[in-house]
Amino acid sequence: MTRVVAQGTFDLLHPGHVHYLEDAAARGDELHAIVARRTNVTHKPAPVLCARQRRDMVAALDAVDEAHLGDPGDVFVPIERLDPDVIVLGFDQHHDEADIADALAGRGIDCRVERASGREPKYEDELLSSGDIVDRILRERGGEADADRD
Numbered sequence: 359m360t361r362v363v364a365q366g367t368f369d370l371l372h373p374g375h376v377h378y379l380e381d382a383a384a385r386g387d388e389l390h391a392i393v394a395r396r397t398n399v400t401h402k403p404a405p406v407l408c409a410r411q412r413r414d415m416v417a418a419l420d421a422v423d424e425a426h427l428g429d430p431g432d433v434f435v436p437i438e439r440l441d442p443d444v445i446v447l448g449f450d451q452h453h454d455e456a457d458i459a460d461a462l463a464g465r466g467i468d469c470r471v472e473r474a475s476g477r478e479p480k481y482e483d484e485l486l487s488s489g490d491i492v493d494r495i496l497r498e499r500g501g502e503a504d505a506d507r508d
């Protein structure tokens with residue numbers, strides 16, 4: 359039984375997310391997805407949807423066996439609990455494979471780190487970015503932010 363872990367923000371699901379999770383699932387027998395906490399999304403605007411809603415939507419995808427809320431503090435806590443055989447990084451994720459492999463080795467976790475493929479738009483105007491979807495909503499509908507959500 360090969361256990362695979364994928365992770366990400368997964369705000370406003372789109373076909374790029376489905377591609378990533380299907381690619382990750384194809385690398386083993388059981389796919390667990392970890393959904394990032396809002397406070398850990400620091401390299402881009404915070405997600406619009408709360409962590410639980412993002413987790414529930416990811417869990418509903420066919421490729422995913424189980425989806426989990428990420429740890430708010432130490433991102434290796436869910437990895438230690440799940441004890442995967444493979445962690446699959448997204449094609450454009452900023453994490454460095456070697457750094458993660460070192461951190462895993464330092465905690466005594468025996469796990470490969472692989473990189474998923476990307477998905478190009480299949481038709482004109484297909485939006486494969488949560489940020490692009492938000493930008494379009496703001497352009498076409500306008501809106502106000504509620505900074506108090508998780």
Ligand SMILES: Cc1cc2nc3c(=O)[nH]c(=O)nc-3n(C[C@H](O)[C@H](O)[C@H](O)COP(=O)(O)O)c2cc1C
Nearest residue numbers: 365366367392394395398399428429433436451453
């Ligand atoms: C192996 C691994 C485990 C992670 N576990 C968590 C976690 O438990 N909690 C969390 O908030 N973020 C976790 N993250 C971070 C996010 O999934 C993600 O990399 C980042 O915060 C959001 O950026 P992205 O969706 O653009 O990749 C983890 C990342 C990696 C590589």
Ligand SMILES: Nc1ncnc2c1ncn2[C@@H]1O[C@H](COP(=O)(O)OP(=O)(O)OP(=O)(O)O)[C@@H](O)[C@H]1O
Nearest residue numbers: 366367368374378448449450476477486487488489
């Ligand atoms: N077009 C795509 N092809 C393959 N994987 C993708 C694609 N878009 C996103 N992913 C993957 O899905 C995972 C979660 O991505 P994330 O939640 O950051 O979505 P995003 O839409 O890329 O975000 P944003 O556009 O706001 O930066 C990441 O591992 C990312 O690499």
